[in-house]
Amino acid sequence: MPKPLLIMDQHFRQVEELFRPSAFAELGTLCKIHGGVNWPMDRNAFLGALPKAEFVVAARPELTRQELDGAPKLKAVIEVSGTFQAGLDHEACVERGIEVLSCAPGFRRSVAEMALGLMIAGGRGIVDEHERFRTGTERWFNDNIGTDFSLYGQTVGFVGFGSIAQECMRLLQPFAPQIRAFDPWLESSGASFEGVRFAELEEVLATCRCVVIAAVPTDENYQLVSRGLIKKLPHGALVVVMSRSHLVDFDALVEAAEAGHIRLASDVFPCEPVSRRATWRQAQNVVWSPHRAAAVEGGRHLIGDMIVHDVRAILSRSQTRHLQVASLDKVHRIIRAPQAAG
Numbered sequence: 001m002p003k004p005l006l007i008m009d010q011h012f013r014q015v016e017e018l019f020r021p022s023a024f025a026e027l028g029t030l031c032k033i034h035g036g037v038n039w040p041m042d043r044n045a046f047l048g049a050l051p052k053a054e055f056v057v058a059a060r061p062e063l064t065r066q067e068l069d070g071a072p073k074l075k076a077v078i079e080v081s082g083t084f085q086a087g088l089d090h091e092a093c094v095e096r097g098i099e100v101l102s103c104a105p106g107f108r109r110s111v112a113e114m115a116l117g118l119m120i121a122g123g124r125g126i127v128d129e130h131e132r133f134r135t136g137t138e139r140w141f142n143d144n145i146g147t148d149f150s151l152y153g154q155t156v157g158f159v160g161f162g163s164i165a166q167e168c169m170r171l172l173q174p175f176a177p178q179i180r181a182f183d184p185w186l187e188s189s190g191a192s193f194e195g196v197r198f199a200e201l202e203e204v205l206a207t208c209r210c211v212v213i214a215a216v217p218t219d220e221n222y223q224l225v226s227r228g229l230i231k232k233l234p235h236g237a238l239v240v241v242m243s244r245s246h247l248v249d250f251d252a253l254v255e256a257a258e259a260g261h262i263r264l265a266s267d268v269f270p271c272e273p274v275s276r277r278a279t280w281r282q283a284q285n286v287v288w289s290p291h292r293a294a295a296v297e298g299g300r301h302l303i304g305d306m307i308v309h310d311v312r313a314i315l316s317r318s319q320t321r322h323l324q325v326a327s328l329d330k331v332h333r334i335i336r337a338p339q340a341a342g
Helices: 021-030 043-052 065-069 090-096 104-123 126-135 163-175 184-188 201-207 250-258 301-315 328-335
Strands: 005-009 032-035 053-058 076-079 099-102 155-159 178-182 196-198 210-213 237-241 262-266 286-288
Touching: 005 043, 021 032, 021 301, 032 043, 043 053, 053 301, 065 090, 076 301, 090 099, 090 328, 104 126, 104 163, 104 210, 104 237, 104 262, 104 286, 104 301, 155 163, 155 201, 163 178, 178 201, 237 250, 250 262
Parallel strands: 005 032, 005 053, 053 076, 076 099, 155 178, 155 210, 178 196, 210 237, 237 262, 262 286
Antiparallel strands: none
C-alpha cells in the first residue's frame, strides 16, 4: 500500500530547525515527503502535488477554496511559522473536515526557558550590575533593596496562561512562587491548575512583583496592558514581555522603566528589527533580547516531534493532538490582530 503524500513547504524554516534527524526519518516512514528542501517550493510544483496530498506542512499555507476543492485526499494543513495565517481559506477547511493545526505549542520549552532567564536576570539585577562594572560603579555586596528580588516565594503573574505560561510555571516550581493569572477565556472554559489562581488583569498587575506577558495577540487585546494599568504596577516590579508587544503600551513601559518605577525585560518589540536610532537602545532599567526566545540549537525540535505525533494520530484516527487545533473564532481573532493595532 503506498504511503500517504505529505507536501513539506516549510521554508523560511529550515528542515533541521524543525526536525531532529530521527524525527524526520520517522515522518518519512509514515508519509512520502514531497519537498522538504531549504528553499522556497515552486508554486506550480506545490499545486501539481496537491491533488494526491493528504498533508500539507507549510510556513505560510496559502490555499483558496478552489485549490482545496482540487485536493480531495487532504486531511490536515499544518502551519510552522508560529501562528494561523490569512492566506488559507479556513471556512473551506472546516466545511471539508480538513484539520488546520499550528506549531505554536512547539515553542513552549525554549520560550519558557528564555522567560525564566529574563526573570532571573531582571529580578536579580544581573545586567544592571554588569553594565555598572564597565564604569566602575558596581555595588559590592549590596542587596539593592527596592529593585532586586528573589523568585523564591515571590508573587508572579501571567497575562495569558497558554502553553508557554504553563511551561514557565513548571520551570518555576522549585521557587514555590505564588502564581496569579489573567486569562478569561481559559478561566471560562473551566480549566484549573494546581497552585494557580485566576484573577482580574488589574489585580495581577497591581499585586505581582513579576509579571510575564504571554497572551496570543488578537483583535481584542491590543495594548491590553495600558498606560493607566502600568501606573498600577508596584514600585520595583519586573515586567517580562514574551509573546508580542501588541499586548502592551510599549512606550509607557519604557517610560516607567526609565523613571525607575519598574524594571522591564523584553524579547519582542513593536517594530522588528529595532532601528539603530531607536531611543529604547539607551533606556535604563531594561533587559533587551532581539527576539531570540526560540532561537537556540534544537529549540524548535519539539515542533517536529509534534508534527510526527499528530500525523501518526490522524492516520490512526486517534483524536489526540499535540499541535494547536484551529477554531474559526480563534483564527479570525488572531488574523485581525494587525488591524486592531492600526
